[in-house]
Amino acid sequence: MRHIAILGSTGSIGRSTLSVVESYPERFQVVALAAGRNVDEAFEQARRWKPRVISMASESDAEPLRKRLKTAGVTGSEFLYGAKGTVRVATHPDVDFVVSAIVGVAGLEATYEAVRAGKTVGLANKECLVAAGGLITAEAKRQGKPLLPIDSEHNAVHQCLRGGRMEEVERIWLTASGGPFLNTPKSQFASITIEQALNHPTWKMGRRITIDSATLMNKGFEVIEACRLFGVAPDRVQVMVHPQSTIHSMVEFVDGSILAQFSVTDMRLPILYALTFPERVSSNMRFPVMDLRTLDFRPPDLEKFHCLRLAYEAAEAGGGKTVALNAADEVAVAAFLEGSIGFADIPQVIERVVAQTEVGKLESIQQVLEADAEARQRARRQVEGSSRSAVAVPAVAAARWQGE
Amino acid sequence: MRHIAILGSTGSIGRSTLSVVESYPERFQVVALAAGRNVDEAFEQARRWKPRVISMASESDAEPLRKRLKTAGVTGSEFLYGAKGTVRVATHPDVDFVVSAIVGVAGLEATYEAVRAGKTVGLANKECLVAAGGLITAEAKRQGKPLLPIDSEHNAVHQCLRGGRMEEVERIWLTASGGPFLNTPKSQFASITIEQALNHPTWKMGRRITIDSATLMNKGFEVIEACRLFGVAPDRVQVMVHPQSTIHSMVEFVDGSILAQFSVTDMRLPILYALTFPERVSSNMRFPVMDLRTLDFRPPDLEKFHCLRLAYEAAEAGGGKTVALNAADEVAVAAFLEGSIGFADIPQVIERVVAQTEVGKLESIQQVLEADAEARQRARRQVEGSSRSAVAVPAVAAARWQGE
Secondary structure (H helix, E strand, O other), X not given: XXXXXXXXXXXXXXXXXXXXXXXXXXXXXEEEEEOOOOHHHHHHHHHHHOOOEEEEOOHHHHHHHHHHHHHOOOOOOEEEEHHHHHHHHHHOOOOOEEEEOOOOHHHHHXXXXXXXXXXXXXXXXXXXXXXXXXXXXXXXXXXXXXEEEOOHHHHHXXXXXXXXXXXXXXXXXXXXXXXXXXXXXXXXXXXXXXXXXXOOOOOOXXXXXXXXXXXXXXXXXXXHHHHHHHOOOHHHEEEEEOOOOOEEEEEEEOOOOEXXXXXXXXXXXXXXXXXXXXXXXXXXXXXXXXXXXXXXXXXXXXXXXXXXXXXXXXXXXXXXXXXXXXXXXXXXXXXXXXXXOOOOHHHHHHHHHHHHOOOOOOOXXXXXXXXXXXXXXXXXXXXXXXXXXXXXXXOOOOHHHHOO | OEEEEEEOOOOHHHHHHHHHHHHOOOOEEEEEEEOOOOHHHHHHHHHHHOOOEEEEOOHHHHHHHHHHHHHOOOOOOXXXXXXXXXXXXXXXXXXOEEEEOOOXXXXXXXXXXXXXXXOEEEEOOOHHHHOOHHHHHHHHHHHOOOEEEOOHHHHXXXXXXXXXXXXXXXXXXXXXXXXXXXXXXXXXXXXOXXXXXXXXXXXXXXXXXXXXXHHOHHHHHHHHHHHXXXXXXXHHEEEEEOOOOOEEEXXXXXXXXXXXXXXXXXXHHHHHHHHHOOOOOOOOOOOOHHHOOEEEOEOOOOOOOHHHHHHHHHHHHOOHHHHHHHHHHHHHHHHHHOOOOOOOHHHHHHHHHHHHOOOOOOOOXXXXXXXXXXXHHHHHHHHHHOOOOOOOOOOOOOXXXXXX
């Protein structure tokens, strides 16, 4: 029986996790939930799962929740709120597995504390690795506990890595759908509208991640995550555009063998994998192999998708640069979605902010959060200085990254 | 350091094995070689590798080899011949790894004795599993030694299986190029010429295996091998036509995840894998992932490729049926290549021979060899009774095999 805490229980990954838990009642027990401001959803979850602890964003969310549950006759839960409450959920002594699915830097501290408390962590929060990967992976190593990725690409890599030892890995290949502008000429990038950018061909996702998919920055973040999670240098992580997104990722071994993973596109699958690792348990999520038809692949165009190149550079430099990359991207994407800057300005803003940021050495979550706040400030200044008429992003040679 | 014996050293797999050994002199030492009638090649191999024992098909091959080596000043090898010599090579006390690559039932006894002597065996001989799979796998289990497949499909499966435990496997997917008649209508099968059938689109191979690839019987044998080697029922092994033959095979796990393996098409890769398992060692056999373009898949047509259906039925029945399947196929293919029967008669001959064969229980290699000889007799009688004007193979529903 695994005793589970979910950080971000009312979000998409949180709800998928509870759906997995629901299907395997003999395996999992929900001990603690951290939600945000969605009191209605938190109420339903608390009523259904009766967690020992439940934490909300603030007291003004926790208090009405407590009252509604009391009225409904649901008792026995402890109510907490804010960062302290989230940390308590993440470190509760009865918990052995923590699903880290709070979006943004808000999840950083609690995830780090979960690892410090010796919990096994399933990671769905991107910032944990992009901004604080060194700290978190070092602590997990010290604790001797695995960090299990809950996203299709890194989960696929994790599965493929079982085919050998880490020192036998030549390269990790992350697949990318290519986003809505895979076939759009770079010359048209400056005039891409918000509506076009939000129209992702494959998935319905949140607005920021949809834009990050359109710029391929999302894939850039995944490159950084892979480096941190699996302890490999950036030049050992490559991206392959695969529009069908059937193969979720691949691992190339030193002997020349390549293992690839695929499955239905359903987040419950990597969640189930992480929750039951190193076992695999039976599910009804079957990929119809007999219906396989055609899989296409092509290298990414790094001249067009400048964000991906920026991510490689930040991964190489490390430290404050990846914190700045993430923070600047969040600000730039928000500015694009507000109509303040153009699509082609997004990498421009990020590049300038990252250039202004020292690599430094971030030795605590507090330092990471400070670096993040500074980078946001810089990004906002950049956005103010930018306009829709900004010049196109300078073309860059892809040779360095593609070459061996 | 692995001390190696090769059964079939002058054949294609044998020569590839020596090429691998050549590349990793610090890892491998050649202790014993069993060749056939190719004295010239055996001479070069003995001169290069100075094995402690070398065995040839007969005394009239061994004796000239001994003399030529003596003249060349190469001494220190023991010369043997015949089945006894092959067994001695396979069981030599200084050997720990045996590559079983003698084609046909000739390799059966020596491979079985190698397993009985506690050697780790790399299997490239199909008959070992198709005709005597139960005996050989049971003995390997008793010895606690792995049987490592040296062919791209089963080697791929072996690699993918590392992603979970055997009891977590839902299904094994063997890929098939589909052969030269993938797109030929069944109505034209009766008039397929020897030249057409020998013209395989992807590989240059021996004549029998080329015809077996054209009828898909080769894939049928692989289904049987997979059942025996990995201990799974026939309905858990499925075939997927994949004309590019990039993905060598796949394993589907109970949770819904599928792992696939690919690599360059070079037999040295599975050989290297088997020789170094559970390690992986660096090679220069790199698949150019960046050049990946399109992979196509489709289910096999079992109405057209009757041989594949026969293989499934024999796999289900087991015992003498798979011995008969292999023996009858060898005779039928030889008859087709001599022009005695037509292409569409091949499955007819095999079906009748298998139908005439009792399942029985084969408890020794001797019994397997007797069953094999009987099936060949029956097949020859069938061939004599057949003619090029034989009626087309009856159409069969694919439903049973494809269904769940």
